[in-house]
Amino acid sequence: MINELLAKAEQKLELSREDLISLLSIEDPVQLQRLFAIADSIRQEYVGDEIHLRGLVEFSNYCRKNCFYCGLRQSNRLLSRYRMELDEILDTVELAQALGYKTVVLQSGEDTFYSLDQLIGLVRQIKKRNKLAVTLSIGELPRHYYEQLFAAGADRYLLRFETSNPDLYARLHPDSRFGHRMLILRWLKEIGYEVGSGSMIGLPGQSIEDIANDILAFKTLDIDMIGVGPYISHPDTPLGGEPDGNLAMTLKVIALTRIVTKDTNIPATTALATLKPDDGREMALESGANILMPNTTPVKYRPMYALYPDKVCIGEASNQCWHCTQHRIASIGRRLGLGAGMSPHKSISPSM
Numbered sequence: 308m309i310n311e312l313l314a315k316a317e318q319k320l321e322l323s324r325e326d327l328i329s330l331l332s333i334e335d336p337v338q339l340q341r342l343f344a345i346a347d348s349i350r351q352e353y354v355g356d357e358i359h360l361r362g363l364v365e366f367s368n369y370c371r372k373n374c375f376y377c378g379l380r381q382s383n384r385l386l387s388r389y390r391m392e393l394d395e396i397l398d399t400v401e402l403a404q405a406l407g408y409k410t411v412v413l414q415s416g417e418d419t420f421y422s423l424d425q426l427i428g429l430v431r432q433i434k435k436r437n438k439l440a441v442t443l444s445i446g447e448l449p450r451h452y453y454e455q456l457f458a459a460g461a462d463r464y465l466l467r468f469e470t471s472n473p474d475l476y477a478r479l480h481p482d483s484r485f486g487h488r489m490l491i492l493r494w495l496k497e498i499g500y501e502v503g504s505g506s507m508i509g510l511p512g513q514s515i516e517d518i519a520n521d522i523l524a525f526k527t528l529d530i531d532m533i534g535v536g537p538y539i540s541h542p543d544t545p546l547g548g549e550p551d552g553n554l555a556m557t558l559k560v561i562a563l564t565r566i567v568t569k570d571t572n573i574p575a576t577t578a579l580a581t582l583k584p585d586d587g588r589e590m591a592l593e594s595g596a597n598i599l600m601p602n603t604t605p606v607k608y609r610p611m612y613a614l615y616p617d618k619v620c621i622g623e624a625s626n627q628c629w630h631c632t633q634h635r636i637a638s639i640g641r642r643l644g645l646g647a648g649m650s651p652h653k654s655i656s657p658s659m
């Protein structure tokens with residue numbers, strides 16, 4: 308049965324929800340390796356051997372929300388908070404470009420401190436001074452914000468749905484609505500962004516059926532970049548003490564996401580490195596992933612951007628992360644992407 312499904316995946320035939328549930332249940336090491344090899348071959352055929360880097364700038368850890376799994380949640384009084392000045396963000400972005408990055412990801416909690424005009428000015432300045440694709444990951448905003456930030460030059464927007472199960476979503480997000488998040492993902496596509504989303508594997512209360520539905524949702528929503536990472540329990544949240552997600556299941560989801568969506572961009576997430584620091588990200592890159600997101604946030608802020616505990620690359624300067632990343636890419640026989648790594652799925656050029 309599993310071997311037949313693996314053959315179906317290899318022939319690139321459409322996989323049903325039941326097929327995905329069976330493949331997510333694989334435990335036999337030989338079948339598991341075959342699944343990863345199929346995903347790796349589809350990755351090579353559709354998006355090639357290049358690994359594209361996204362320089363991550365975590366510019367504020369303030370958040371107005373209280374997602375149950377997240378260390379940045381507003382009610383976490385144990386976290387020291389910071390906000391970078393606009394000039395400091397610009398300097399950090401310029402350093403990333405000088406190192407060789409072709410994309411920066413500006414990420415924060417849902418922080419209402421920065422006005423729309425300030426954010427527009429920031430995007431405009433970055434696009435004027437640099438040749439970079441700009442990704443924003445700053446949460447839920449009114450539609451006209453997304454429109455004006457796109458008009459200012461932002462190329463991509465990341466907004467993960469974390470789980471496609473509306474009931475589980477409601478239990479984890481006391482101040483967000485599942486239907487509204489899905490609506491925003493549709494807005495972003497309509498406006499013209501390259502859209503990133505993703506899910507968390509091993510969330511308390513999540514079933515294997517939920518995970519199969521997540522994979523199908525990536526395809527239905529026509530997502531261009533798909534981040535899949537393990538749930539990692541943060542002690543200062545309501546879910547503190549729950550078991551972490553597991554590496555093998557996360558890799559299976561990455562592999563099946565590649566097999567189902569084929570030409571999307573899929574990062575090897577940093578959370579994987581927390582579960583397996585030596586080679587967790589390399590394992591993902593050999594199971595269907597093609598993107599890395601090294602941290603370019605000034606080192607003094609990094610320990611405070613504590614979405615989850617034991618994040619890797621907290622103490623290394625940005626140039627160390629750059630060189631470490633080159634080494635990791637070479638170690639698995641792949642090569643650094645030279646362009647902005649826009650999604651072949653969307654096939655547009657960044658506005659540089």
Ligand code: SF4
Nearest residue numbers: 370372374377380416
């Ligand atoms: S997941 Fe995002 S929106 Fe939710 S608390 Fe964390 S930073 Fe805020």
